Amino acid sequence: MNDAVFIGFVGLGLSVVLHVIFVSMTLGTGLLAAWYRWRAYRQNDPWAELFARKVFKVLIVSELFSGVWGTIITVFLAGFFTALLTLATNTLFIPIAIAIVAIMIRIPAIAISWYTWGKIHPRTHSLVMWIMALSGFGVPFGFRAIFAEINNPMAVGYYLQTGLNPGWMPYANPLFWTLYLHTVAAVISVGGFVAASLTALEKDVRGVKSGLTLGYVFLISQLAFGPLYWYSLDLYSPMLFNAVNTTYGPLFGIKLVAVAALLVLGYMALKSAKAGAIHPATKWLAPLALFTVVAGEVLNDGARYPNMVLAGDTGLPVALFANFYIEIPMPAVYVTLAFLILSLVVFTTAAFYALYRRFIAEVPETE
Amino acid sequence: MPDPNPLIPLSALGVYFHGVYVSLTFGLPVAIGVMLWKYWKTGDKDYYKAARLMTAVLAVNFALGAINGTLVEFGLVQVWPGVNLAIATFAFAPLALELIAFSNEIAFLILFIVTLGRVKPPVSLAILTVYAGFAYFSGVLITAVNSWMQAPWGVGPVAQVLYPFMPEYGPNAVDVQKLVALKLAAVATGQPISLIIERPGVAQEIGIVLKDPFVILYSPYALVSIFHNIIAATLIGLAITIAGWALRYFKTGDQKYLKIVKPLAGVFAVIFVIQAPIVAHFMGEMVVKYNPTKFALMEGAKETYYNPIKALVAYGDPNKPIVGFDQLREACLSHGNKTIGDLIKALDLPDTLTLQAAGLTVDSSGIASVKLADGHPDTLTLRGTGLTVDLSSIASVRLADLCLQDLQKAEAYMPLINTAYYTKVTFAIIGGLAAAVLFFYFYRAPGLSALATAIARFFGDERRRVFILALLLVLGTVIPAVMGWYVREAGRKPWTVYGLCYPSELVTPVPYSTDPGFLAFAYFVILAVNFGGFFALYIVATREYKFLELLKKGAGVR
Numbered sequence: 001m002n003d004a005v006f007i008g009f010v011g012l013g014l015s016v017v018l019h020v021i022f023v024s025m026t027l028g029t030g031l032l033a034a035w036y037r038w039r040a041y042r043q044n045d046p047w048a049e050l051f052a053r054k055v056f057k058v059l060i061v062s063e064l065f066s067g068v069w070g071t072i073i074t075v076f077l078a079g080f081f082t083a084l085l086t087l088a089t090n091t092l093f094i095p096i097a098i099a100i101v102a103i104m105i106r107i108p109a110i111a112i113s114w115y116t117w118g119k120i121h122p123r124t125h126s127l128v129m130w131i132m133a134l135s136g137f138g139v140p141f142g143f144r145a146i147f148a149e150i151n152n153p154m155a156v157g158y159y160l161q162t163g164l165n166p167g168w169m170p171y172a173n174p175l176f177w178t179l180y181l182h183t184v185a186a187v188i189s190v191g192g193f194v195a196a197s198l199t200a201l202e203k204d205v206r207g208v209k210s211g212l213t214l215g216y217v218f219l220i221s222q223l224a225f226g227p228l229y230w231y232s233l234d235l236y237s238p239m240l241f242n243a244v245n246t247t248y249g250p251l252f253g254i255k256l257v258a259v260a261a262l263l264v265l266g267y268m269a270l271k272s273a274k275a276g277a278i279h280p281a282t283k284w285l286a287p288l289a290l291f292t293v294v295a296g297e298v299l300n301d302g303a304r305y306p307n308m309v310l311a312g313d314t315g316l317p318v319a320l321f322a323n324f325y326i327e328i329p330m331p332a333v334y335v336t337l338a339f340l341i342l343s344l345v346v347f348t349t350a351a352f353y354a355l356y357r358r359f360i361a362e363v364p365e366t367e
Numbered sequence: 368m369p370d371p372n373p374l375i376p377l378s379a380l381g382v383y384f385h386g387v388y389v390s391l392t393f394g395l396p397v398a399i400g401v402m403l404w405k406y407w408k409t410g411d412k413d414y415y416k417a418a419r420l421m422t423a424v425l426a427v428n429f430a431l432g433a434i435n436g437t438l439v440e441f442g443l444v445q446v447w448p449g450v451n452l453a454i455a456t457f458a459f460a461p462l463a464l465e466l467i468a469f470s471n472e473i474a475f476l477i478l479f480i481v482t483l484g485r486v487k488p489p490v491s492l493a494i495l496t497v498y499a500g501f502a503y504f505s506g507v508l509i510t511a512v513n514s515w516m517q518a519p520w521g522v523g524p525v526a527q528v529l530y531p532f533m534p535e536y537g538p539n540a541v542d543v544q545k546l547v548a549l550k551l552a553a554v555a556t557g558q559p560i561s562l563i564i565e566r567p568g569v570a571q572e573i574g575i576v577l578k579d580p581f582v583i584l585y586s587p588y589a590l591v592s593i594f595h596n597i598i599a600a601t602l603i604g605l606a607i608t609i610a611g612w613a614l615r616y617f618k619t620g621d622q623k624y625l626k627i628v629k630p631l632a633g634v635f636a637v638i639f640v641i642q643a644p645i646v647a648h649f650m651g652e653m654v655v656k657y658n659p660t661k662f663a664l665m666e667g668a669k670e671t672y673y674n675p676i677k678a679l680v681a682y683g684d685p686n687k688p689i690v691g692f693d694q695l696r697e698a699c700l701s702h703g704n705k706t707i708g709d710l711i712k713a714l715d716l717p718d719t720l721t722l723q724a725a726g727l728t729v730d731s732s733g734i735a736s737v738k739l740a741d742g743h744p745d746t747l748t749l750r751g752t753g754l755t756v757d758l759s760s761i762a763s764v765r766l767a768d769l770c771l772q773d774l775q776k777a778e779a780y781m782p783l784i785n786t787a788y789y790t791k792v793t794f795a796i797i798g799g800l801a802a803a804v805l806f807f808y809f810y811r812a813p814g815l816s817a818l819a820t821a822i823a824r825f826f827g828d829e830r831r832r833v834f835i836l837a838l839l840l841v842l843g844t845v846i847p848a849v850m851g852w853y854v855r856e857a858g859r860k861p862w863t864v865y866g867l868c869y870p871s872e873l874v875t876p877v878p879y880s881t882d883p884g885f886l887a888f889a890y891f892v893i894l895a896v897n898f899g900g901f902f903a904l905y906i907v908a909t910r911e912y913k914f915l916e917l918l919k920k921g922a923g924v925r
Contacts, residue, residue, distance in 0.1 A: 040917060050921030061477060067433055068470045071440065075454075075462050078444055082455040086565040089445045093877040097889075100441050104434045104896045111430035112903040115423050118915040119906055125914075165877050320567040323455040325576040329463075332580075336463045343470035350478040359481045363922050364912060365419065 002319075004328035008080030009305065009318050011337065015072040017297050018344075022066030024293045027136045028191010029058045030110070032214055034126070034133035041122040051207050052129075053117065053362045055195045060114045061354045065347045067107060072340070080328070084308060084321035091159045092146055095170050099142025105135040118364055140183050147300065148176035151237040153311050178232040179300075182225045186296070189218035190289045193262075196269070197286035198355060200278050208282055209273035215289070216266045222259070239310045243303040255295035262288050371870035373881045374446050377889055379856065381438045384897045386600070386852065388432030393506065393597060394604015395425040396499035400492060401630050407488035413623045415484070421608065422483055424908050429476060431900040438893065446880060448561035449873030452549075453864070455570075456577040457515050460584065461508040468505035472498060506597045514589035516864050517855065518657040521582035522546070526866030528710065530770050532659050532698035533866050537586060540579040544714050549573075551707070551716070552756040553872045560872050588653045595650040598642040599848050605635045606798075606840040611908060613837035617830045628833060629809045635840065636806035643799050648680070655681045658865065660777045661858035663691050664784035692778050699770035707769075708762030718759050776861035784858050791850035798843015805836045 033056040040049035077085040089096060109132035117125060149156050152175040155166035170176060192215025199207030233241040244252050265281040265288070272279035307315030353359040399418045406414035443450045454462060475498035483491050519526065523539025525546060553560050563569060583589065609631045616624035655662050662668075666677060668691030675685035711718070807819035823832040859865045863873055879885055 040921075044917065046917050046921035048921075049917045053918060061481070064430065064433060064473050065470075065477065067437070068473050071437065071469060072466050074440060074444065075466055078451055078454040079459050079462060082451050083565055083567055083570055085444060086448045086451045086561050087567070089448045089451075090561055090565055090876055093445065093875070093880065096441065096445055100438060100445075101892050103437055104892060107430045107434045107437075108427070108896060108900050108903070111427040112900070112907075115427050115907045116903060116910075118912040118918065119910045120914070122914055122917070165879070167879070316567060319571065322570060323459075324570040324574055325452065325456045326459060326578075326580045327575060329460060329580050332460055332463050336466050339467035340470055343467075343474040346471065346474035346478055350474065350481045353485070354477075354481040359485050363915065363918055363924050365484065 003330060004080070004333075005319055005322045007330070007333055008076060008322065008328075009308075011333070012073065012076040012080065013298075013302055015069050015076055016301055017294055019066060019069035019073060020293060020297045021290055022062050022069065023136075023139070024187045024190040024290065025194050026059045026063050026066060026110075026191075027140075027187040028189065028214070028218075029055050029195055030133040030136050030191070031188060032191055032195050032211065033059065034129040036210070037129045038126045041126045047206060050362055051199070051204070051210065054199060054202070054204075054207065055211075056114065057355060057360050057362075058194060058198065059110050060360070061351050062347075063107060063110045065343075067103070068343070070103075080323055081308065081318075081321045082323045082325070087156065087321075088146055088149075091156050091166060092149060092170055093165065094168055095142045095145035097142070099139050102135050102138025102142060105131060106139065109135060137184060140180060140187075144180045144183055145170040145173070145176050148173045148179050150304070150308070151175055151233070151240050151300075151310050153309060156309075157311065173236075175232055175236045178225070178229040182222070182229040185218045185221045185225045186293055189215050189222065190286075190293055192216070192218065193266070193285040193289040196273075197283045200282040201356065203278060205273055205276055205278055208278055209270070212266060212270040212273055212282070212285075215285070216270050219259075219262060219266060219289075226259070237310055238313060239307070239315055240300075240303055244299050248299055248303045251295055252299055255292055255299065258288060258292045258295065262292065370881055371874040373886055374874060375870060377886065377893075378439075378442050378446060380890070380893055381435060381442050382856075383849070383852070384893065385432060385435035385439050386848070388428050388435060389506070390600040390603035390848070391425070391428045391607060392432050392502055392604070393499075393601040394606070394608055395421055395428065396495055396502065397601060397605060397634060398608040398631055399425065400495055400499070401634055402627065403488050403492050403495065405630060407492065411626075413626060415488075417612070417627045419483065420908065422480060424904060426476075426480055427900070427904055427907050429473075431897070431904075433473075434896070446875050447863075447870075447873045448565075448875055449559050449868070452560055452564050452576075453512075453515070455564075456580070457519070457521060457583045458512045460580045461511045465505055465508040468501045468508060472501035472505055475501060503597055506600070507593050510593045510596045511583055511586070511589040514586055514592040515583045517592070517859055518586060518588035518653070519864050519867055520586035520588065521577065521579065522867065529766060530699070530773070530866050531701050532695045534657060534659075536657070536866075537582065538579075540577060540582040542574075542576055542578070544716060545573055545576050547710070547714055548716055549576075550867070550872075551711070551758055551761065554707075555756050555758050555761045559874055559876050560868075562876055588657050591646070591649045591653050594646045595642070598638060598646055599844070599851070602635065602638055602642060602798075603841075603844045603848055605631060605638070606837070606844045609635060610834075610837040610841045613834045617834035620830055625829075625833065628837070632802075632805045632809055632837075636802045639799060639802045643795060647795075651681060658859060659690060659695060660692075660774065661784070661854070663689075663695065664777065664781050664858055665788040665854060667781060667785040668692065669778070669781065692774060695774055696771060699767050699774060702765070702767040702770060705766045706762060707758075707764045707766065710766065711758055711762060716758070718757070718762070773861055780857055780860055784854055787850040787853045787857075791847040791854065794843050794846040794850070796843075797839055798847065801836050801839035801843055805833075805840070808832070808836070 033052045036048045036052035036055070039045055040052060074085075077088075109128060113125070113129050113132050116128070120128075149170055152173055154173045155169040158164070158166045158169060192211045192213070194211070196208045196211030196215060199211060230241075230244075233244065262285065265279075266285060269279040269282045269285060273282075304310055304315070306317055308318045308321050309316040399421045402414045402418035402421065405411065406418065444454070475494055479491065479494045479498055482494065514520075518536055520537040521540040522536050523541070523543075524535045525539075525541065525543055526533045527535055528547075549560065549563065552563060556562075609628055612624050612627045612631070615621070616628060654665070662681070666681075666689050668689050670693045671688045671691040673686075673688050677689055678687045679685040681687075681689070804819045804822050807815040808823050810816070823836065826832040826835040861869060863870050874880075
């Protein structure tokens with residue numbers, strides 16, 4: 001594998017992981033914020049309104065930056081893996097269209113939710129918040145179909161064999177459903193833990209309890225969805241299954257330990273919160289939950305290396321999908337990667353001031 | 368294969384909506400910057416409040432711009448997947464650099480929003496400047512890619528080989544044989560290019576098509592377009608902002624709003640002076656030189672004619688003729704009886720193109736063993752990833768006929784392009800006059816201010832004057848931009864990449880992409896999201912906080 005192809009694979013992997021970190025935080029917190037905003041309106045509960053706004057800050061800070069990494073993924077695919085992207089768009093038209101529609105609703109709904117808060121009637125605002133929260137789950141509903149096809153090219157195989165577009169067939173891929181359920185449970189769980197960790201910094205016991213309850217319930221559900229996905233890999237993507245259990249076994253083991261730690265610490269934190277106290281471990285639950293997400297994504301995508309597509313017992317090497325139409329200008333690629341790191345540093349600074357130093361006020365400046 | 372025609376307006380709709388938000392993205396930082404500067408220098412809180420409100424509008428606008436950008440991006444790769452070949456070659460460098468621009472643009476915008484009011488005005492100004500710098504850089508790179516579709520810099524004489532009236536587009540940085548072979552394969556099969564490039568291993572077999580990945584960035588057409596487009600977008604954003612504040616002044620009569628309009632109108636006039644007489648002139652020169660059919664369409668030149676004023680503006684020489692389609696047709700006839708077969712021989716191409724991608728390392732047995740859902744065979748056998756194209760079917764086509772056929776298609780756009788172009792020019796003049804009147808109304812200059820005041824009085828009292836003039840600024844920038852963009856995009860038809868590719872070669876092969884149901888759904892989503900977004904922008908910009916009691920109570924704020 002030449003340098004350009006390798007850097008392309010690594011860059012793509014890095015972009016996917018970063019994108020997944022941000023979306024994991026925002027999908028779950030979005031749901032939590034919408035739920036408490038609605039409760040505030042229905043029950044006239046001032047605390048619920050404030051909590052919803054606090055949690056929502058995570059989205060307002062990170063959603064656009066999360067979207068950047070989605071764009072970066074597309075450009076990496078088009079620039080480095082032209083054949084893969086073209087094959088995906090020609091084959092998986094419907095899943096991609098679903099994801100685009102969801103993105104088109106989700107991102108403006110986030111900005112609109114924040115900047116119209118207090119300017120429109122609470123009932124209308126609650127509705128906008130629900131649209132914001134639920135549309136988010138349409139994005140993985142589209143894109144996870146691509147991931148499922150990469151590991152088990154059922155619709156793509158049909159297309160390559162017959163030349164006919166497979167239409168909705170990607171949703172008949174059993175690997176899609178196990179992956180989607182695993183993903184949805186993960187992001188909601190992470191969102192709950194992120195909300196708990198953030199409100200723990202502010203000593204808001206009720207907020208901690210609310211976040212932990214959501215996070216823990218969906219973590220428990222992962223005890224079913226995780227093994228189900230693992231088992232479906234054995235059935236439908238044996239190469240990935242073998243890689244996860246052998247070459248990537250140590251990382252898989254670490255991930256399982258992290259999940260176990262999350263279960264134990266989450267239980268202790270929830271017990272404390274129910275008793276009206278904040279357990280010292282609470283603030284570490286968000287980083288730990290995010291670590292499990294990163295580990296899971298690396299296992300899911302990185303374990304395919306040196307292949308890009310896995311079809312049964314056969315792997316299609318990365319180079320088969322790579323761009324050989326130009327000699328990739330590596331200096332430009334390195335400069336780009338350096339500036340992407342700069343943007344991460346700037347974003348982290350902004351997020352630190354917004355969330356930790358509380359530069360974004362819960363109550364908008366009216367004067 | 369799907370007919371690309373229903374998909375073109377859908378893509379155009381996405382591009383136009385994106386253009387609206389991009390304009391505000393370029394114009395608002397200038398307006399916010401002016402307000403912060405005034406706040407820093409005077410300490411007047413009204414300027415800070417104006418900056419804060421415009422920042423909220425910028426944030427919502429940015430989100431809408433980003434999603435429409437996503438729509439356009441996916442529109443390209445999904446609805447026009449043949450473009451992926453351009454992204455992998457000519458557009459690779461600008462799009463790689465665009466990642467720098469886009470990611471840092473957002474990171475610095477978030478930093479600006481988070482820190483506004485928490486740090487000193489010069490610090491906010493510095494962050495805003497860096498953000499705007501990356502935003503403009505993004506505009507530079509995207510415009511460079513779009514300009515390549517207008518004037519495909521780096522293909523040298525390739526387009527001229529088929530269309531003798533076209534110029535050479537820069538140095539020849541391509542492997543002509545491979546590029547022409549790909550084009551002929553698409554013509555011979557009648558299938559989109561994406562059906563070739565999607566095949567695993569094909570890229571490896573074809574190999575290097577473009578020798579200089581940076582060639583697109585050296586294009587003079589791109590250089591002028593960059594200034595022209597970015598300044599135009601900035602002016603639109605500023606005009607909308609000025610009109611927003613002028614509306615508030617008109618409604619309330621509060622002098623604090625007039626105080627905000629004044630410096631913004633000054634900045635607008637200065638930028639307009641750079642755009643209209645200078646940059647727009649160079650843009651016109653580029654069109655004359657590199658888009659002969661577009662220029663003839665703009666000037667309604669079915670036949671060649673003389674017009675000293677137009678010729679002076681276009682060529683700098685009043686005696687030169689405005690070249691019409693008659694001369695372009697004559698150029699086509701210079702091909703004589705040469706055929707595509709002659710071209711194939713001249714380029715030393717075989718009669719049958721064979722891409723044996725499957726012969727590389729593709730092992731399809733894995734896919735072949737994939738089990739399908741009920742109703743399909745249990746196992747599949749790959750039809751093979753190789754491709755054979757027989758070029759003999761098109762070898763007898765005369766090059767002159769091909770050329771004339773395309774000219775005829777282009778000429779059909781003349782009434783629309785000609786009308787759009789002169790509508791653009793008319794409204795640009797209106798915008799320029801309004802900018803001048805507003806500028807000299809606010810800033811005293813002997814003689815000119817008296818004239819401006821006299822003209823402004825026609826519109827009524829001061830509140831009406833300022834508002835109507837601001838409204839004319841909007842009309843004088845938005846309409847020229849809408850019409851100008853139409854001329855730019857539709858004027859290069861029948862090609863998507865001027866002289867090289869037709870829409871039918873780049874369109875998706877997915878059959879239901881042109882299904883009325885899908886199209887209706889796509890239009891509905893785009894219109895609903897964008898009009899909902901416009902309404903939200905209006906609310907953010909105009910409505911006061913009315914429903915904060917519960918939140919204040921929760922936060923313990925009185």
